[in-house]
Amino acid sequence: MRMQAALAALALCGTLALTACDGDDEAGAPGTPAGPSVSAPATGAASPPSSPSASPPSSPSAVASLSSAPSKKPTPTATSSAAPAGTKKPPAPGSTCDHKMPISPDEVAVYRYTPEGGVHSLIIKHGNWGCAAPGADAAPFETTGKETFLNIAEDAKITAVTPVVASTVSQSITLQQLIDWLIAHPNQGRVFRYHLDGAGVIDSLDQQYTS
Template identity: 45%
Template sequence: MRAVRGQTAMAVLAVCGMLALSACQNGDDPAAAPDAQPTATAPAAPTATAAVPAPSKTGAAPKPSATATPAGKKPPAPAPPPAPSCGADHRMPVSPDTIAVQRYTPEGGMTSLVVQHGTYGCPGRFEPSGPWTYIPISEKAKITATAPILDSSTVTGRPISTSELTGWLDTHPDQGLPFHYHLDPAGVVDTLDEIYVK
């Protein structure tokens, strides 16, 4: 009887030893076992912070122009160009229809004016230049005159005759008064209008 109990006790101890050895090899922690299967734990959710692209240099909003006009307002009127300074560099080309009358001559059986062509200088006065030339004038030419040929207060052209003009030139030679003129088909002055000069 004692022998049977002893064998039973030995068998129990052997089973316990095998269980203990098995427990030591596998360990109590399932994660520490080499053959342990991965747990079904869900992976951590990604963060919701999305990468923000850097602003493009070429896509930057354009800056408002300094000359932009607010809505509902008219743009300011442009400033007038500066007046040219006086001087020979600002003279206009030779005027084709303006002459400075210096004298007259009856030679050749016809009255001719002794004149100079020229340019408009600064501040807008006619400036005779170049050689003196002769232009015949009709005795029936339509002539208008102002001061100083007429009274000093006359600023609007008034008609005078060719003889009145030559009479004034006799006593006032080389004055160089400016006139607009026109030639007929024969090259004779048929219209002569004095330009008023202050």
Template identity: 50%
Template sequence: MRAVRGQAAMAALAVCGVLALTACQNGDDPAAPDAKPTAAAPAPSTAPPAATAAVPAPSMSGAAPKPPATTATPAGKNPPAPAPPPAPTCGADHRMPVSPDTIAVQRYTPEGGMTSLIVQHGTYGCPGRFEPSGPWTYLPIAETAKITATAPILGPSTVTGKPISTSELTGWLDTHPDKGLPFRYHLNAEGVVDTLDEIYVK
């Protein structure tokens, strides 16, 4: 009887040993030195993560307005100054009405027993010069008329009016007809020129 119990005990120890050996070979014991490692985890990548483009937040009011276009000015240079306005052109629209006290003296005539100037009336144009126009007419002039003259009657350098006589004026007109020099004049009560002043023209 003791022999049978001894054999049963030996058989049980043998079974336990076989089971323990099988468990070690299958790696069920993680602390065993002969245990095989499980599948290795992938090594961490050393490459930096790919950069992602920043996406702007959507606008609440739709598309953003574009800034106004501007013209760039080169560094160190001032913007160009605006061009000055063009000067007004002279023409018929710029003429003044016919001057009531200015005439252009062209010639003279002694006919009728009295000296008469042959003159033209006219207007002051855009540059300020007297411009004769219209027909030639006659104006009698008194022998004692007060007359002043400048250049060219008294020479090219005389710019201030100096007194001359009626005969001196008619003598110059004999040798210089049709010059159309401008004079301011005045008529007396009889309609005769009693004052005649030459207007200096450069």
């Protein structure tokens, strides 16, 4: 009987021991967290971008190389056509003649003679001097406007050169000599400098040599 009682006690102890072990398994092994496990962040997750900051050069030589770097902005080369102060720019060829000269106040081209109205009159055109061609002896007299007339006195002092007279030096002639030449050679437009008296009549007439 004692033997059976001892075996029964051992069996009860074994049952209790097993029950205790099952409780420990359900509660979890020592050192293991009782709550749900936290998963580690995925290794592929992007980290927040760091703010860019320019780091200063690490050495004085780097600073010098940056400050001496040439600018890439092109600088146009300024060219000046102005002449230095105190000097005159030489005129361009052919630019010394001014085509916009005013009408000559005392020179006319004489074309014909007319006795209309009972007075001696010269048919003329006003104008000015143009530009002489290369190699020419004189500049041309460029007429403008319409033909008009000027009365000339019977005793006007008149000088003439070629082709009115056979000379390149001024020669005194009479009004009748001039009239005869104009009738024989009309519309040649020979240039004369004239002077008017108080009545507006030519009292002197000098032919200008134009070759």
